[in-house]
Amino acid sequence: MSTFRFQALKETAGRKPVKVQELDKKSIIFGSNVFNDKAMRQFLTPEAYKAVQSAVQHGTKIDRKLADYIAMGMKEWSLSKGVTHYTHWFQPLTGTTAEKHDAFFETSFDGTDPVEKFGGSQLVQQEPDASSFPNGGIRNTFEARGYTAWDPTSPAFIFGTTLCIPTVFISYTGEALDYKTPLLRALTAVDEAAVAVCNYFDKNVKKVTATLGWEQEYFLVDSALANSRPDITLTGRTLLGHSSAKGQQLDDHYFGSIPTRALNYMRDLENECMLLGIPVKTRHNEVAPNQFELAPIFEEANLAVDHNSLLMDVMQKVGERHYFKVLLHEKPFAGVNGSGKHNNWSMATDTGVNLLGPGKTPMSNLQFLTFFINTIKAVYTNEELMRASIATASNDHRLGANEAPPAIISVFIGEQLTKVLAELEGVSTGKLSPEEKTDLKLNVVGKIPDVLLDNTDRNRTSPFAFTGNKFEFRAVGSSANCANAMTIVNSIMAKQLRDFKKEVDALIDGKEMKKDDAIFNVLREYIKETKAILFEGDGYSEAWAEEAAKRGLSNHKTTPGALKAKISEKSLALFQELGVMNHTEAEARYEIELEEYAKKIQIEGRVLGDIARNHVIPTAIRYQNILIENVTGLKEIFGDEYTSIGKEQINIIREISGHIAGINTQVEQMTEARKTANALTTAEELAHAYCDTVKPYFDVIRRHCDKLELIVDDEAWPLTKYRELLFTR
Template sequence: MAQLRFEALKKLSDRPRVHVDLPSPFVSKIFGENVYGIEQMRATLAPAVFKKVSQAIKNHEKIDEATADAVASAAKSWAMAKGATHFTHWFQPMTGGTAEKHDSFFDALAGIERFKGSELVQQEPDASSFPSGGIRSTFEARGYTAWDPTSPMFLYGKTLSIPTIFVSYTGETLDTKAPLLKALKAVDIAATQVCQLFDKDIQHVVASLGPEQEYFVVDKALFQARPDLVMAGRSVFGHSPARGQQLEDHYFGSIPGRVYDFMKEFEIECWKLGIPVRTRHNEVAPSQFEVAPLFEEVNVANDHNQLMMDVMGRVAEKHNLKALFHEKPFAGLNGTGKHNNWSLITDTGVNLYAPTSSARDNLLFLTFFITTIKAVHEYADLLRASIATQANDFRLGANEAPPAIMSVFIGSQMTAVLDELEKKGNVKIEKGDNMYMKLGIDQIPEIILDATDRNRTSPFAFTGNKFEFRAVGGSDNCATPMTALNAIVAEQLTHFYNAVNKEIEKGEEKRLAIVNVLRQYIKESKAIRFEGDGYSEEWVQEAAKRGLNNIKTTPNALNAYTTKKSLDLFEKHGIMSHKETEARTEIRLEAYIKRVQIEARVMGDLAMNHIVPTAIAYQNKLITNANGLNGLGIDNKAVIQTIKEISGYIEIIKVGVREMIEERKRINKITDTHKRAVAYCDDIKEKYFDAIRDAVDKLELLVDDEDWPLVKYRELLFLR
């Protein structure tokens, strides 16, 4: 193993930089060239067919068979002209990644290349091995993928990729996209009816998303010399280097050469695929970086984020690098998040979370702003559950990510606005040529974008014209938290609309009715608002007083999905049935168990087969040295003390690994999935992981560097 480490280190000196040239100095010349989107359809479809397709996409309507045939034929011709030989239904099962099954355009029986509308609209991949949470038996193999025309087809390599949903033979959803699409429809309906209280011209509201993606980049050979990174995505052992991120010199620093080449190439490939990546920079931790796109409709943005991670992984391989998206690949350093910047946009072009200089328009802004805060307060535990994963548990609250306590940060200016609105009991509505509100709030007409600071410790922060859901994990699929967020906002907007109409039915003037409901929401949701340091112990205590839960582990967090409140929420808005919601919770609990199992096995293997033998061999060297010193009459107390220390750590490791194995055997007999997940959390992860790691990391400081088998943090993070 030590030999593998030094072979990997030797390869570093031989790494040539891969020269990358932008095909054109104008990104606009290549942007979307591998996308079969609206403009490509306009150019390749008959005008009547294009009109049908574009209207169906805009209004979320079904596309008839004849139109689907025309689209399929045109898409095939477009793709084949670019060298495509196959097509695939690209979907997102409940595995955390994407899936695809490639079929050739070539029909051997007919002797021609063809692609029918029926093949575009629906395919039947083998669904038996995808997690279903008990919806189906493993011997039942049939499942269907169905075309999502709202997300454009794209050419990836030589394959025409068609974004699709994935459902079981009996119709239950088995993916992350289908519930997301339903949640987006729900928030569109709810938000539109609220908007029409202000402007009857608004017919649709679209949720937008800009996910900032953090990631680490390490040398490929060094990565491959770390079995824990290969198998678990994170380093289960590794002593902190003398220099980590404490100097803060990596943040926004000059981008290292090989990484810069990698960034340039993956950006080019992303642009060709229509992914609007724009920002790149060094993050806080050494070897950590970030890429951020422009905002897009949530469904498309999520598809693009999933595709972008795949592109980054493939391009990194070409540069002999490895891109890591795990939430906590290196202990003691900042973890990896995926900050979800979310807002709602009307079809008239109004960002509903953007305050303006107009008091009249700001009532619409305040309606959505306050109602969203109320939604987070009502469903804080569900929002926490939506970002619960085994990997994210390592990150949340670790002094670079938000805590597990859900709260909303709005800044001092908006706090003053809401406080003032709450206090004003007699709000006058004055009418004239320009109807406006007299709230006694001088600040409202003067609200400007980014008028407040940002709070990096807040899980859900208002940042001027959007909310930033900062707690989402770096490797997670945005669809899950976005489904939850849009669902809870849809629910609260529905409540708001009904409450306002009740006030109006009682004879209240409409704008005053709106203000009355908003004032009530401000009072009821005050507990969720927090402007201070989310890392402080004072906040933990204060949150408890406010009735906010601090749910630190995934098995306990996921309980929020199966409460009657959550089950009814998803079913009411047609997002998921009770059965589907319960199945997803089961899937995520099983995923948690399997990931902890894998990490436990990796720890056991590395500790017993690599660390302990290395430590014993080095201990034997020290014993020989001690005996030699003793024979010469030289004091050998220091050597003997080191031998004893090594022996003690070896014993801790051996006992810990053996006990952990026995505990796994016991826990695996537990039939209830939730109880088994809790046991893996409490009786494996919490009880043994840190203790075994601490002993191994102590040995790293004692054993000769030439003998140590694992690539060290200083090598992984600083050598490129």
């Protein structure tokens, strides 16, 4: 066994469970490190408190003088908890979070009179160096100026000894350079559009909030074992490695008893989440060995996105305490399930109504149907944009490789609701007679709650499924920033609701239809139009791929092809109309995501070539030399008889030579393909070249390496194997 692998396994074998500090009840410690409503009431003046609440609830601007009072209260609260620094915490287009820490500590010009200082100007705005963040051509490299601006709708929090202030990140010229800014704009748009439609049913509705409950899947691998694998260290996944004899085929890990070491990690993680106000509730084993999931209670979408981004940071830091490497890659191991981040999305009114949940009266159920059918219509109209919103190099391993869910966007609503829509489709055109309206409301609309009680089946292969009182966007990748998908979902819903209201109002004004008649007429037409997007069957099957093509649905299996939808005329017009992104911002994101795709494939190609040539081939040659010595010795002992006696060894030597030659040839060709791709001048050409001409070599090189893993003496193999990575606990 290689020294490195032996040391890693030895270190892992000596691990002892890390003792987790017992804290008070979760309900007591929840949000203790958050500048939440309780903290604001204690540390802010009444005027300052009202200013923050008005900004959160109504989007009003905070006066700079009041900002000074807010900053003062925030500082005093932080200092009372031992905080020494503050940072504007933001989400640049790298997909991770960013922060620059400044101390509260300041002195006078001559170095005397030390004091802890933090004013409104530091709270509201800062100017971090923006030169090295992805910008897609929005700004020049030599123009480093970018601004972070406080987002009062997401409360500040303490992590370690640092006060973290959630902010947006924009360029000097005002364009968004982050994920949060377009999301906030999309949430504003869907709020306004949904309120206008809600007022058909309840004039008291003044605000609609998009809600999100994410489910985070992840793998836990012992840190020593992970560090022994250059591919995990540099790419987050294993680029080679033969599957373990036992994988997930027995389904014995899924929802099984949580291993002690993993449970200690989860308890520690939950403690940190409680302090930070992240309302995690569910934990369990997932399908693959050493794969797990946690999920929170639903929250307002912007806050939920911030909490998930924060969680991914916290997961890694807590993992270090427990000697775990947390893998958030969508497909870290071949042959077992990858990881997703299911985004459960809905909308709620300020009157306490879930718009995707049925009510107790026909009118409330008609409201439910209105938002339910409009959601289906929004997805149908923008299915390519939905696919683009979750397109990444890592997520392609799930979406394009017959793993949940497929790359074809469809909507699952269940058999019972399909029947309800069929009945609605059959209503007569134009004005309904009193008898028709009564029958419809009592026998179709009125029975929806009863229908949903029995509609408990889930289709795990559906990328966008209705699950009783929400839609679950199952296609989002485990490492993704939720904001990308949520910006699209809320944008297309805002656009659809605007269009719906225009159509209904036109029928009311033009044909003197009553409101209910107009709504039923528009919904009936939507049901007819959107049948192609509804699918209840097996999303993995070839038959579905063929059927989807007949229905006119897209099937973009790779990121470069999928991303194009983000800059289509229709998408650009949608973003512009809603004020979510202007053309420059949308095109910049397209450029950035293409560049990121190419860079990730480039890194993986380099790492794979390095491991194959510097680890696998030398090991194979050393083992081959042992066999050659064995055959030579047999010849000396048995003379002419050695040919038949050493036949199997000779065949193994030949097989090893074939795989070594295959690796060398393929790595050389892959390197040349990279050089050719790197000479291309546009991000679009580069991404397609890496996708079409570089990435195909990965599987071929891996196949040769994995075959050698089965041949070479286990004691000599340099890389920690799947059975060790997946079953060491």
